[in-house]
Amino acid sequence: xxxxxxxxxxxxxxxxxxxxxxxxxxxxxxxxxxxxxxxxxxxxxxxxxxxxxxxxxxxxxxxxxxxxxxxxxxxxxxxxxxxxxxxxxxxxxxxxxxxxxxxxxxxxxxxxxxxxxxxxxxxxxxxxxxxxxxxxxxxxxxxxxxxxxxxxxxxxxxxxxxxxxxxxxxxxxxxxxxxxxxxxxxxxxxxxxxxxxxxxxxxxxxxxxxxxxxxxxxxxxxxxxxxxxxxxxxxxxxxxxxxxxxxxxxxxxxxxxxxxxxxxxxxxxxxxxxxxxxxxxxxxxxxxxxxxxxxxxxxxxxxxxxxxxxxxxxxxxxxxxxxxxxxxxxxxxxxxxxxxxxxxxxxxxxxxxxxxxxxxxxxxxxxxxxxxxxxxxxxxxxxxxxxxxxxxxxxxxxxxxxxxxxxxxxxxxxxx
Numbered sequence: 001x002x003x004x005x006x007x008x009x010x011x012x013x014x015x016x017x018x019x020x021x022x023x024x025x026x027x028x029x030x031x032x033x034x035x036x037x038x039x040x041x042x043x044x045x046x047x048x049x050x051x052x053x054x055x056x057x058x059x060x061x062x063x064x065x066x067x068x069x070x071x072x073x074x075x076x077x078x079x080x081x082x083x084x085x086x087x088x089x090x091x092x093x094x095x096x097x098x099x100x101x102x103x104x105x106x107x108x109x110x111x112x113x114x115x116x117x118x119x120x121x122x123x124x125x126x127x128x129x130x131x132x133x134x135x136x137x138x139x140x141x142x143x144x145x146x147x148x149x150x151x152x153x154x155x156x157x158x159x160x161x162x163x164x165x166x167x168x169x170x171x172x173x174x175x176x177x178x179x180x181x182x183x184x185x186x187x188x189x190x191x192x193x194x195x196x197x198x199x200x201x202x203x204x205x206x207x208x209x210x211x212x213x214x215x216x217x218x219x220x221x222x223x224x225x226x227x228x229x230x231x232x233x234x235x236x237x238x239x240x241x242x243x244x245x246x247x248x249x250x251x252x253x254x255x256x257x258x259x260x261x262x263x264x265x266x267x268x269x270x271x272x273x274x275x276x277x278x279x280x281x282x283x284x285x286x287x288x289x290x291x292x293x294x295x296x297x298x299x300x301x302x303x304x305x306x307x308x309x310x311x312x313x314x315x316x317x318x319x320x321x322x323x324x325x326x327x328x329x330x331x332x333x334x335x336x337x338x339x340x341x342x343x344x345x346x347x348x349x350x351x352x353x354x355x356x357x358x359x360x361x362x363x364x365x366x367x368x369x370x371x372x373x374x375x376x377x378x379x380x381x382x383x384x385x386x387x388x389x390x391x392x393x394x395x396x397x398x399x400x401x402x403x404x405x406x407x408x409x410x411x412x413x414x415x416x
Contacts, residue, residue: 036391036393036400037367037391042312043253043396047253057293067289068285073282073285075276075277076276078104081288085099088226093237101263103272105260106258106283108261117145121147130181130183131183131218132184133185133186134178135154135171136154136378137169138191139220167333169196173205176209178210178215184215188219188221189339190231190338195343203219217242219239222247224339230308231309232309232313232316245262246261247262248261259288312340312394322401326404330347342391344389346388347389352414361406371386
């Protein structure tokens with residue numbers, strides 16, 4: 001089989017391909033596998049009940065049912081959904097926004113693929129521009145999204161050591177390497193994989209740098225603000241006409257409907273919609289149909305604030321405590337959990353690589369994600385890259401606790 005450069009790059013192995021392969025195949029290998037690796041959200045009964053109620057209402061209304069299942073939507077997304085979302089954002093945050101600032105994608109992963117290649121890569125004059133990540137480690141799914149081989153640069157974080165075996169990454173503004181070859185800057189907030197939430201001051205400082213360079217500031221809000229709101233400290237939603245905010249319905253509990261949302265200037269939205277038309281023809285319908293029901297009933301904030309955020313905040317607190325007890329006496333640290341659905345373990349001086357530890361844990365029946373693939377754009381041989389694991393705490397309580405026990409046993413054996 002003869003493949004193009006595109007075919008060779010995108011049909012090969014990558015971190016995100018390996019992650020999704022493991023999620024799909026591990027259960028066949030071990031029916032009792034404990035899944036603490038992927039980004040699947042937790043099952044929260046009150047939230048599931050609300051979705052079931054909305055789906056029943058749509059199914060029982062012939063016009064709504066036909067709109068959801070029987071017709072193509074615009075490649076920008078369902079107009080009524082975009083209008084409702086624009087009104088919600090304008091009224092709640094005072095953003096100067098209309099439906100022309102909003103587009104729907106078939107999952108936020110698809111949105112990032114289009115955005116990155118829209119701004120970065122080979123330019124019309126033959127030069128090359130890159131996406132800069134002001135704080136790496138970052139989301140594993142970004143790494144291979146560029147049509148060119150090297151599409152990312154990154155700034156290595158500073159590390160603040162905290163009491164009780166905790167730590168926190170910060171943006172190193174003195175070392176921030178944004179230059180003339182930077183096409184855009186991008187952060188996730190909260191950060192996947194670490195649960196770090198960039199402060200309002202950090203966000204405003206990055207925004208100022210992007211504006212000075214006349215480049216977009218992309219914020220991945222898949223776990224964050226304004227929804228699903230899985231943030232455990234004070235943080236302010238950020239958007240302006242130089243910001244591209246990408247949201248998702250997945251972490252509300254709806255990963256299967258593949259619905260992402262892009263909020264940007266009209267110029268960016270128009271360009272994105274043209275790309276989306278070529279790549280996807282139309283946007284998804286089920287997510288916007290559910291979203292219309294939720295926004296029309298003014299239930300989004302209630303769902304996030306009363307059910308989703310408290311669930312993950314308590315589960316994060318409990319899982320940190322379990323790890324602190326289970327790993328006591330070992331040279332470990334946990335990134336301060338400020339949001340998202342993961343803990344980020346740093347095993348200082350780990351005698352083997354985190355990839356080898358991942359393989360050992362997989363044989364023990366627990367699936368995590370090794371840390372080295374998250375350090376996108378950091379090409380040097382920094383030992384820290386090979387000492388970290390991402391661990392999800394979204395499974396049921398008993399499963400998470402057993403996973404913590406198995407991880408701790410294997411880590412003790414490695415250091416022992």
